[in-house]
Structures are given as structure tokens and as C-alpha cells.
């Protein structure tokens with residue numbers, strides 16, 4: 001069962017480095033432990049598998065080939081419920097970072113790190129870990145389900161666009177499956193054997209935006225103690241998924257535009273640019289009216305990103321997909337939690353098929369997990385899914401990408417109040433910790449920030 005308190009393990013032979021990371025992360029996370037050699041892993045893992053591992057790659061004195069770290073990474077990834085691994089490299093070792101990403105690390109960070117960046121990397125690794133309830137259900141391996149006309153159209157678009165190098169913009173509300181679409185494009189492209197790297201553009205600290213994306217040279221600013229590769233270099237030859245682009249500040253948008261126009265990046269402090277060979281897939285849950293507002297998003301950048309647009313409709317607009325998704329996730333969680341395979345009462349099936357699913361497939365997945373854990377009867381019942389009855393309205397609309405739907409104003413008001421109350425409750429339970437609250441609510445941190453603004457919280 002998912003723990004309320006995350007466990008973060010730092011595996012680094014340098015005790016000072018491990019201690020500094022522990023001190024920083026302990027302020028935010030319940031359990032932060034450290035080990036100094038991969039040899040300690042089997043015993044540690046037998047006691048408790050962490051949610052996130054910050055993994056150094058070289059342990060024995062003088063070694064720089066990263067082999068020890070890669071072996072530890074393979075060991076971690078082979079666990080039944082592997083932790084999210086953030087690779088820590090001490091050198092400007094792009095090939096090693098790329099190899100780690102290919103073998104399943106979710107991110108990399110270069111020592112010495114920027115504190116804000118380390119905290120953001122751990123937060124986003126935790127969010128991914130929580131979403132991937134089992135290896136078979138991690139975004140990297142999960143198939144895009146759904147046989148509705150709308151999903152068949154999405155899959156046809158994916159098949160047509162994948163073999164091309166065209167930039168693709170995926171639009172849709174939170175939790176509709178935008179990242180799965182981006183991965184499917186990568187997997188069906190000629191870059192499939194290469195890296196797929198997802199970057200939450202809304203979570204990149206503004207102060208380190210350029211260095212994170214484009215890298216920097218040692219000495220180019222006070223904290224640049226070593227060369228460092230950016231996301232564009234790390235994804236070389238593969239695909240870069242720029243998620244939550246709607247949350248990028250305008251200044252950052254201008255920098256990204258320059259890179260996309262010239263197809264080259266200049267690391268901070270470098271005297272010459274480097275060619276960029278990445279396929280760009282981007283995504284946002286911003287509604288189109290906002291996305292096309294020049295005061296929010298630069299039209300020239302939008303023009304670069306949206307060569308092809310794929311709109312993933314909300315679940316309430318493709319209800320035919322609900323039964324298959326329910327069955328898929330119920331069976332998957334029953335097997336994960338070793339629970340009996342239950343049938344479902346006809347009323348529950350009908351109720352769930354008419355539910356508005358404001359959090360889309362992600363919410364459906366969470367509801368299935370809850371039902372599997374809590375159900376006591378011979379069959380699943382509506383109450384097992386823990387859904388808000390107020391969102392059970394056929395004409396419901398959140399006014400997301402698809403624009404306002406036919407729902408009556410009373411419904412929206414009720415749902416809006418419900419959302420505000422749920423956010424307030426999650427924040428209170430998480431003592432104001434945004435990352436924790438966003439995990440509880442099943443939305444990204446960036447999405448939660450936007451909702452806080454919307455509700456004036």
C-alpha cells in the first residue's frame with residue numbers, strides 16, 4: 001500500500017555530499033537515509049524499498065567509468081516495485097547520464113547541485129513513483145487504452161505522425177494521458193531505441209532554467225563548479241517531452257524559441273553552439289483560449305511547437321472507454337495487492353460509466369486502487385471507489401481544453417466549490433506542502449499552483 005511518508009535513499013561514497021543532501025531533503029520528507037556503497041543495497045532493500053534513490057555512479061577511489069552505479073541501477077530497476085532513481089554524476093559526463101536514463105533512471109543531476117533543482121527533481125521523481133503503481137503500469141511500459149472513436153482517432157494521429165520528425169503538441173486536461181501519447185509517439189518513431197526524456201517545464205526554477213535545459217560550462221557563474229549537460233544534450237538522438245509548457249514564464253519561452261529556431265543550444269559560458277538532435281513533443285492542459293492569448297504564450301513559439309496538434313478528449317467525452325479502463329486497473333491492482341478478482345454490481349458499473357471523472361484517467365486509476373484496497377463485499381460497490389457524488393452529472397464540464405460544455409451553471413458552481421474544498425483539505429493535511437498536497441490530489445504541482453490561483457487560496 002502506498003506510504004504516507006516517502007523514503008528517500010542517498011547512495012554516495014562521499015559522506016559530506018550524502019550528509020548535505022540528507023539535511024536539505026529532511027526538511028521536506030519524512031525518511032531520508034544514506035548509504036555509502038552499493039554493497040549495502042541488498043540488506044537495505046530487504047528492510048525497506050525506498051521511493052526515490054539518489055544514486056552516485058563511482059564509488060571506488062579513482063573510478064570514473066560509472067560501472068558500479070550502473071550495476072546498482074540495474075539492481076534497483078529489477079525490483080518488483082522499483083524506486084525512482086535520480087542519477088548523480090560528479091563530472092560533465094553526458095554519455096553516463098544518457099546511459100543511466102536509457103536504463104531507467106528518471107532524471108539526472110550534476111554535483112555540486114543547485115538546492116532548488118535537487119528539491120524539484122526529488123519532488124517530480126516522487127510524483128512519478130506514486131503514479132507508477134507497479135512496473136507493469138509505469139508510464140514507460142503502459143499501453144494507451146481505449147477503443148472509443150475519439151481514442152482511435154488519437155491513435156491514428158500517433159501512427160501517422162510518429163515516423164516524421166514533426167514537432168507535436170498534445171492538448172488535454174490533467175490526467176487524460178498526454179504523457180502516454182508522447183511516449184507512444186517516441187516508441188513508434190525511428191528514435192525508439194534512444195532516450196525519452198520528460199521535463200516538467202512548469203517546475204524548472206526560473207533562475208536555473210537555461211542551465212537545466214542547455215547546460216553550462218565550469219566557471220560560467222559562481223555556482224558553476226563543473227561542466228554540466230542540459231536536458232537537450234541528454235536527450236540527443238531521442239525525444240524530449242516538454243510537459244506543462246503553458247506554465248513557462250515569457251522570458252523562458254523566448255529562450256526556448258531561439259533554440260527551436262536555430263536547432264542548436266549554447267551552454268552558458270560556452271563560446272560556440274552545439275547542434276541539437278531531438279524530437280520535440282510538448283504538452284499543456286491550458287485551454288486553447290489561454291494558449292492563444294499572446295500575453296500568456298508567445299505565438300511564434302506556439303507556431304514552432306504545434307506543427308501537429310493532438311487533442312486528447314476528457315474521459316467524460318469518451319465514456320465508452322470507461323468499462324475497459326476500470327477492468328484493466330481493477331485487475332492490475334488486484335494482482336499488485338494480491339486481492340481476489342471481484343465482479344462489480346450492475347448499479348456501480350452504471351454509476352461509474354456516468355461519472356464526470358474531473359481528474360480523468362488518473363482519477364479513475366486512483367479510484368480503482370482505493371476500491372481494491374478497501375472493498376469488503378463479494379462485488380465492488382459505488383462506495384468502494386470513494387468518488388464525490390457531486391461530480392456525478394452527465395452534463396458536467398470543467399471548461400478545460402474542450403471549452404465549456406453543456407453542463408448547467410449550478411453543476412459548475414458545485415464542482416468548483418468541491419475542488420476548492422478538496423484542495424484546502426489536502427493542503428491542511430500536508431501542512432502546506434505543495435508537492436505532498438498535489439500527490440494527494442493526483443495532479444501535478446504546476447496544476448495545483450494554477451488551481452490555487454483560480455480559487456484565490
Ligand SMILES: Nc1ncnc2c1ncn2[C@@H]1O[C@H](COP(=O)(O)OP(=O)(O)OP(=O)(O)O)[C@@H](O)[C@H]1O
Pocket residue numbers: 131137138139142143144145146172173174175176177178179180181243285361362365443444447
Ligand atoms: N488511455 C489510457 N490508457 C491507460 N492508462 C491511461 C490512459 N490515459 C491515461 N492513463 C493513465 O492515467 C495517468 C495519467 O496519465 P498521463 O500522466 O499520461 O496524463 P497527463 O495528461 O500527462 O496528465 P498531467 O496533465 O497531469 O501531466 C497515468 O497513470 C496513465 O498511465
